[in-house]
Amino acid sequence: MTELDRRNFITGLTAILGSASLASLHVNAIEIGETFKPRGKAEFFGDREMEMIKLIADIIIPDTDTPGASKAGVHLYIDHMAGSWMTGEETALLTKCLDDINSGAQQRHGASFTELDQAAQVAIVQVLDDERGENKAYDMLKSYIVVGYYTSEIGATQELLYDPIPGPHREIPFSEVGRVWAT
Amino acid sequence: MALPGINDFDAVVVGAGMSGGWAAKELCEKGLKVLVLDRGAPLEHGDYVTEGKAPWEMEFRGKFDREIAKREQNFQRTSYLYSDYTRHYFINDRENPYEAVDGTRFDWFRTSKVGGKSLLWGRQSYRWGPQDFESNKIDGNGVDWPIRYEDLERWYDYVEIFAGISGNADHLSQLPDGKFQPPLVMNVVERHAKAKVKAAYPERDIIMARTAHLTAPTEEQLELGRSQCQSRNECARGCSFGAYFSSLSATLPAAERTGNMTLRANAMVLSVLYDEENDRAVGIRYIDTETHEMTDVTSRIVFMCASAINSLQILLNSRSARFPDGIGNSSGTLGHYVMSHLKGVRAMGDISGFEDTYHRGRRPNGIYIPRFQNLNGQQENFLRGYGFQGSAGRGGWINARSRGGIGADFKMANRKPGGWSFSINGRGEMLPSFDNHVRLSKTRTDEWGLPIVQLSVKFGENDNKIFADIEKTALEILSATGATNIKINNKPDAPGNDNHEMGGAPMGRDPKTSYLNRWNQNHDVANLFVTDGAAMSSCASQNPSLTYMAITARAADYAVKQMKAGKI
Known part of the structure; x- marks a missing residue:
């Protein structure tokens, strides 16, 4: 949470509870954190692989009226998960996915994925997506892109809706909000 | 050990969770000086480190590190509540081993902080119905409950009003309505x-x-710093609103404000101390889990509320010449009739x-x-x-x-x-069976010298x-x-995966076939009470916490009356 969000958060609480009852609560102790920032440079993938992940993530979740995957730091999230969370088997699968894409690009176009024009890159990802369910490596990459995006601050608060303290639950027509909740 | 008649405390309550919080509140409010011991690390209400954190503020977006989990919490990690947001509330399995024996498996979820499972419970709160207290007698399984629904009814009222239970009056005889806040x-x-x-x-x-969950908090609840549920549904991280009932949000603050409570964290009770000459429990022995320093505390009464299996472990480990198989165990039922949903x-x-x-x-x-x-x-x-x-x-x-x-x-x-x-x-509802039991290992002890638990439940x-x-x-x-x-x-x-382990110190009418009487008082040792899940003679099909609360408040009321009458 940013400092502005933090202030809104506390103001929102005051509106809900009244300042007197806020004082009697312990909510000020709620720790307001910042976006977890992975180390500045890539910890697992090399530059070319990072570039590929960035491109593929943006092909799957592009900039529209809201920022897309790379602006939400999805490639950094995947790199951090690969470096600090995934098993060797999982990172091998992810690496193989990128290698396969590259060798496919070489065979078909005589160039690596990152060197192709955007239309060719999209075409390659489209083919992979059509094979989803049968291509474990791609399924895994797509899953990480999706999770990385919708659990990011941009994905949750700009693309979807995020409400840390919704107040009493109620049923509403979907049109009242128009988008799914991020959490 | 203190001189006869001079006690460190009027009462010792072992465990500060669902049942222990209630024992603490009731005994303190009735004027007793109470020591509450919890083996968990200290945790203050509001000091919930992951509360309110968005996924992007968590290193792995809420996913836990699988290698660490496997090494340190290999069993706890299977809980549906276990995540990076909650894992600090679960016990370390490597340091706190137990065994499922005789070819059985038992899933035992445990917590690591003061407040116990009241922090991590599912918050489902149902009264048990008349049929639930009659079934042992009718079909002959387990020990006949020495109480019926009517004995508990006003205590259900009492604990519901304080705890705050949201619900609808559905007029079902098998699931009696309570004193509800709006559903x-x-x-x-x-x-x-x-x-x-x-x-x-x-x-x-x-x-x-x-x-x-509080949907329309009462004055009393607001005074205790609790407020309405905000529909975050992140309860297991801890709730500074105090919107769901936990000992940390409700009963312990109520006990604290009397000025009569002393609460000690990292205090793992090893045994109940017994005076053979006067046939009384004289206090407890506990060890500080950090310093390993051992302390004996004397008190007039002892309330066991450590959660079912931990209470059984301590009681079985309280051995003397008269009670070689655990304090108050002349019936031989201690540790038996263990159930889960x-x-x-x-x-x-x-x-x-x-x-x-x-x-x-x-x-x-x-x-x-x-x-x-x-x-x-x-x-x-x-x-x-x-x-x-x-x-x-x-x-x-x-x-x-x-x-x-x-x-x-x-x-x-x-x-x-x-x-x-x-x-x-x-x-x-699992049938109570004598064969399903908890015993202590004869060969293994934990880091603090307590023989580890062996479970045989099928x-x-x-x-x-x-x-x-x-x-x-x-x-x-x-x-x-x-x-x-x-x-x-x-x-x-x-068995156990429901998180509702019960039984092992059954209430009953006959001292030869049960461990506790109708007031949760041990048949042999009159100043020893057990009011957590261990006391349940059957397990019903409903979630049990509300019944632990009611039965604990009722037993505390009785115990104080007996003390005042000079009977214990």
Whole structure:
């Protein structure tokens, strides 16, 4: 949470509870954190692989009226998960996915994925997506892109809706909000 | 040891969770000087480090590090509540081993902080009904309860008003109504399912879950710093609003404000001290889990509220010449009749339509289908019965992981919620059986010198019949709602996985066949009380915490009256 969000958060609480009852609560102790920032440079993938992940993530979740995957730091999230969370088997699968894409690009176009024009890159990802369910490596990459995006601050608060303290639950027509909740 | 007649405290309460918090509150409010010991690390209400954190503020977006979890919390990590947001509340399995023996498996969830499982509970709060206190006598399994529903009724009233239970008055005799705050509300698909199921099976009621969430806080609750539920549904991280009942949010602050409570964290009780000459418990011995310093504390009464299996472990370890098999155990029942709920068999299906209906706020509960079998005499091919917990909901962005498509269209499609699904999970009553027991290892002790627990608990024939019937009924109910793509899981979870371990210090009328009397007082040692799950003579099919609360408040009231009358 940013400092502005933090202030809104506390103001929102005051509106809900009244300042007197806020004082009697312990909510000020709620720790307001910042976006977890992975180390500045890539910890697992090399530059070319990072570039590929960035491109593929943006092909799957592009900039529209809201920022897309790379602006939400999805490639950094995947790199951090690969470096600090995934098993060797999982990172091998992810690496193989990128290698396969590259060798496919070489065979078909005589160039690596990152060197192709955007239309060719999209075409390659489209083919992979059509094979989803049968291509474990791609399924895994797509899953990480999706999770990385919708659990990011941009994905949750700009693309979807995020409400840390919704107040009493109620049923509403979907049109009242128009988008799914991020959490 | 202190001189006779001079005690360090009037009462020692072992455990500061669901039951211990109540014992502390009641005994302190009645003027006793009370020492409350909890083996967990200190935790102050409000000091919930992951509360309110967004996924992007967590290093792995809420996913726990699997290697560390496997090494340190290999069993706890299987809890549905275990994540990076909550793992600090679970115990370290490597440092706190136990054994399932005799070819059995037992899933034992434990917590690592003051407040115990009251911090991590599912908050479902149901009274047990008249049938639940009669069944042992009627079918001859287990020990006949020395109390009936009527004995507990006003204590249910009492604890509900203080704790704050949201619920609807459903007028069902097997699930008595309580002193409720307004219920949370069913969603459109749950209302649809309720109507369809009632039409097809008039005896099967779908009701709103009754849960310990404040929907209209009382003056007393506001004074204690508690406030209305904000529908975050992140309860297991801790709730600074005090919107759900926990010992940290409610009973311990109430005890604290009397000025009569001393609370010690990291205090692991090893045994109850016994004075053979006067036939009394004289206090407890505990060890500081950090410093390993051992301390004896004397008191006039002892309340065991350490959670069922831990209480049994301590009592079995309290050995003397008169009680070589555990204090107060002349009946030989201590450690026996251990139970858990029959859980794991469940069904879910898709419900079409209702696409325009959505929600604001993450409702922290669901629906309940109370037991409807064998309520008017024996009708089924099994004894007793089962209910269901469940809910209907819509999928969110998580569906996008396997959704086809790329680009702007894909991104746009993910903004819409998925279709509705409805799921129900059976919760059955396990029969009490003498064979199902807890004992202490003769060869292994933990880091603090306490012999480790060995569990030998198996499902019996009746339990398996109930599992089979849950499967059949779940399919019927889902079909009645018009659900499609119905998926059934018919594999039961292991004993204990329900998180509702009970029994082992059964209440009963006869000192030869039970451990506690009708006031949760040991038959042999009159100033020793056990009021947590261990005291349950049967386990009913409903969630048990509310009954622990009521029975603890009742026992504390009795104990103080007995002390004042000079009887204990």
